[in-house]
Amino acid sequence: MDIRNRFALILIFVSLSFGSFADEAAQVTFALRLADNTSSVSALLAAGLIGGILSGPIAPTILQCIGPHKTMPAVFLLQSLLIAIASLANHIWSYIAISMALGCTGSLLWTAIMVTIPSYTNEERRIDRITRVTQSVRNMGYVGGPALGGFLYGIADNSRGLLLLASLVLLAAPATAICFKILDISDQETDHAPTQKKKNAGFALPDLLRSARVIRAVSPLLMTVMLTSTLNVLLIFRVRTELQLSAETYGLVISTLSIGLILGPVALSGIFARFGDAAGASIAASIIGLGILWVALTNVAWSIMCATFLIGAANGIQNALMASFMMKAIDPQRRVNHMPAYVFCIQTAVLLGFMSAGLINISRVSDALMAVGVATAIVGGCGFALNSKNRSSIIANRR
Incomplete structure (x- = not known):
């Protein structure tokens, strides 16, 4: 270049x-x-x-x-x-x-x-x-x-x-x-990657979900996104209401999460990608779950900051690997139809997570975070098992 x-x-x-x-x-x-x-x-x-x-x-x-x-x-x-x-x-x-x-x-x-x-x-x-x-x-x-x-x-x-x-x-x-x-x-002077022909423009959510490979990869992601979206709502109640920590501490907690979000994709995604994009994203989901569980169990400010950095980094890794997976998995002729459907699924999962968080009683924030953390870790583990098996079978067929 x-x-x-x-x-x-x-x-x-x-x-x-x-x-x-x-x-x-x-x-x-x-x-x-x-x-x-x-x-x-x-x-x-x-x-x-x-x-x-x-x-x-x-x-x-x-x-x-x-x-x-x-x-x-x-x-x-x-x-x-x-x-x-x-x-x-x-x-x-x-x-x-x-x-x-x-x-x-x-x-x-x-x-x-x-x-x-x-x-x-x-x-x-x-x-x-x-x-x-x-x-x-x-x-x-x-x-x-x-x-x-x-x-x-x-x-x-x-x-x-x-x-x-x-x-x-x-x-x-x-x-x-x-x-x-x-x-x-x-x-124009080099080989151009294939692009979609101008036909059949439309929202293709059912078509996207017909692919078993995509379903195996996206299902754990959507469940993880829905579960972890509750953290954005519950974290302030955990830090400010339950632990009675200062607003400055909460700001530092959010800052460490944000630093993880920025550094995760560029610095750490390559390590997880060795397992395959979808399997690596599922490992990252399990780490997010463990980070949320950590937040629920610790009462010390610096420990919560370490946990939120871990959550942010793993979240960034998951998003980057899944984006790469979708770009490779979707037929070039169908990207214009399928990518919007993928983004639609992600946005819907986020909204459902926010709505679910609104139903949680403030007095049960720690219990809710523990449940979310355990559930996310389990979903990530199941996703890894499904997608690593799928990747192994693809490699075996290529040989």
Whole structure:
């Protein structure tokens, strides 16, 4: 890969970080405006998830009509417009509608990325490498987005802070478009990975779930995502209510989890990938479960931070390996149809996890975390058994 292409890829990653930061920063800014009403903040967060789920059925048509490369700059333009409109809004329903739209566009962006990465190369190692970096960039948005939103809210008034954020996202649109043009020109001189023909665009969830190999890999992931999503809700009650630790300690706990999310994909995914992408992701799921159990059993702040770092790193590894698995497992001719269905499943599992956490009594947080940790570890172990056996049979057939 020449210097021009490397520079283009780096600039694309920087632009994608803007897109990842935008959703989280905007959500935090909206939440700060509605901070006097807990039900409003809950509705705001739910709206973002629902928007992500709704993107599933419409994503194939959009990706098919304008292509994944053009979808990404278009998403940045739309997000910039939505955030700019939010700077003029002053009503809860406006924020909820915009939050839902940002959730939808954010999910569409990452679906387009998952379709685009394998279209440039057939080499599994390159797919793995790019996917791991992309996942870390995405996780940086989850970490830095809230901080950016709070910073902009603090240094400027409400409207100007959002306008600054909109301007930042707007810069990503032309940068991404130019970089893809550079990559496309270079790609014409080499072997281009197969792309999907323009036909049969549609939401293909039933078709995706017909593959036994995909079912074996995705089922443990979805159960893990649903179970571990409860941690995001229960962790604050464990640290602040049960253990009576300070807000600063809770901030450090979340920071260590976030550091794990960033470092896991790029630094540790290769170790787990040796077992196969799906089997390695299942091992990571078991580690997440053990980390949650650790959080439930320990009462010491530094020990909880170690546990949350472990959870974050394993979560990042699981996401990266499963993304790589799906890129390789899905027929290139069906990626536009199947990737949105995969993202739809993930978003739905997250929403179900959040809803389940809301049913748990605050006085039983430790018990709930213990149950979630044990269940997640067991699901991960079962997933490893299923997928390692499947990988062994595939290798034996190849021989």
